[in-house]
Amino acid sequence: MKKTILLILVCIIIFFLVNPDIISQMAFKIKFGDDLILYVVSDLHYLSEKLYDNGEAFNKYVESGDKLLQYTEVFLNVFKEKVLENKPDFVVFAGDLTSNGSKVSHMDLSDKLSEIEDSGTKVYVIPGNHDLNNTRSIYFDKEEVHRSENISNEDFVDIYGQFGYNEAAFRDKESLSYLAKPNDKVWLLMLDSTKPYPYSGGRLEKSTLEWVKECSNLAKEEDVKMIAVMHHSLVDHSKIINFNYTIDNSKEVVELMHKSDIDIVLTGHIHLQDIKSNEYEGRTLYDISTSCISIYPHQFGQLSYSPWEGYEYKTMKLNMEEYAKTNNMKNESLEKFEVYSENFFKVNCCKNQKNCVEDIESLSEDEKAKVVETVSEMNKMYFAGYRNEALNKITETEGFKLLESIEDCPVKRYAMAILNDERADNNILIINFAE
Numbered sequence: 001m002k003k004t005i006l007l008i009l010v011c012i013i014i015f016f017l018v019n020p021d022i023i024s025q026m027a028f029k030i031k032f033g034d035d036l037i038l039y040v041v042s043d044l045h046y047l048s049e050k051l052y053d054n055g056e057a058f059n060k061y062v063e064s065g066d067k068l069l070q071y072t073e074v075f076l077n078v079f080k081e082k083v084l085e086n087k088p089d090f091v092v093f094a095g096d097l098t099s100n101g102s103k104v105s106h107m108d109l110s111d112k113l114s115e116i117e118d119s120g121t122k123v124y125v126i127p128g129n130h131d132l133n134n135t136r137s138i139y140f141d142k143e144e145v146h147r148s149e150n151i152s153n154e155d156f157v158d159i160y161g162q163f164g165y166n167e168a169a170f171r172d173k174e175s176l177s178y179l180a181k182p183n184d185k186v187w188l189l190m191l192d193s194t195k196p197y198p199y200s201g202g203r204l205e206k207s208t209l210e211w212v213k214e215c216s217n218l219a220k221e222e223d224v225k226m227i228a229v230m231h232h233s234l235v236d237h238s239k240i241i242n243f244n245y246t247i248d249n250s251k252e253v254v255e256l257m258h259k260s261d262i263d264i265v266l267t268g269h270i271h272l273q274d275i276k277s278n279e280y281e282g283r284t285l286y287d288i289s290t291s292c293i294s295i296y297p298h299q300f301g302q303l304s305y306s307p308w309e310g311y312e313y314k315t316m317k318l319n320m321e322e323y324a325k326t327n328n329m330k331n332e333s334l335e336k337f338e339v340y341s342e343n344f345f346k347v348n349c350c351k352n353q354k355n356c357v358e359d360i361e362s363l364s365e366d367e368k369a370k371v372v373e374t375v376s377e378m379n380k381m382y383f384a385g386y387r388n389e390a391l392n393k394i395t396e397t398e399g400f401k402l403l404e405s406i407e408d409c410p411v412k413r414y415a416m417a418i419l420n421d422e423r424a425d426n427n428i429l430i431i432n433f434a435e
Ligand SMILES: [Fe+2]
Pocket: 096, 128, 129, 130, 231, 269, 270
């Protein structure tokens, strides 16, 4: 028996010795995700449950806004379950961590992020325009709204020290940017693109750009990939709404990203699920904007990286209904969350489009209703990452034909721009190094 096993082993060794190519193919045939998986969450706008009740003031605030703030705690819990289940290597939060920058929200969020880290997944954060020195930090008490304590840049570093700042390999002196080296394959260039409150736009200062060059030199010396993360858009994601979304010095930063051999910049802020690329001297740079997790369809991004294969980005949705069922939560909105949230989006995130349609005199009331339904559906799909031919079913509706027939107006321009974008599906991107 022993002789037979020995003979088989010798045959296997001889087989591989005479076929060395097979060994090399086996060694390099590592599939996406075998190496490294990162989750990216953007624009959580977390509001601590300590800061609101179910009173008139809070309900009015939610109804006048675009985010389901009453469920940010639940969004975070559902996301945490995804992390515990799939165990990504790390999670990055691309800014606008909190709804209005209240210290209480930041502190409670930090505790929640600790729970994620306890599961073995490293968390990294950067601030967004809502998070620092926010003078609109508020809390709600029945029919009243009161000011709540906000936080400074220094407080941010203290509160989130465990999530990037304490273990940063290299910090920028002039901003809250830092370089994280979670492993020897990929470094994270966490960029603070915020301007002082109340400015909602973004930019990277000259000194920060010099610091990025130093980070880039280090990465090149050690032959490591850098993935950048920042709150504001690196390049324009929309033909219509870019002011205060794209960083002011986009052109300069794009060139620096190329020269730094960065392939991907993960961003948020505009709340759109959108991927744009930029070509420079034969290489391609991608700005992947992950949509707001607190707005329909409540998704986050998964980025897989293999040094041998390339990158794969795809979105994953939070399953709120399943969470409500598993946890026996008796809440009608949560139990039918898909319909509830979709309806909230169409009412609360399509107000501008609706008002614009109401002003079109050539349409009857019935026709206006059809156009509003079509435009709201298009807008919902647009924010979820779908454009062009992915909206073919909508362009066959009567509402769309009516929209086509009217004179040029903002809502028509907006809708038509959705059908003429860079890519149809912004929920997936595969970058293959072999190509
Ligand atoms: Fe933002």
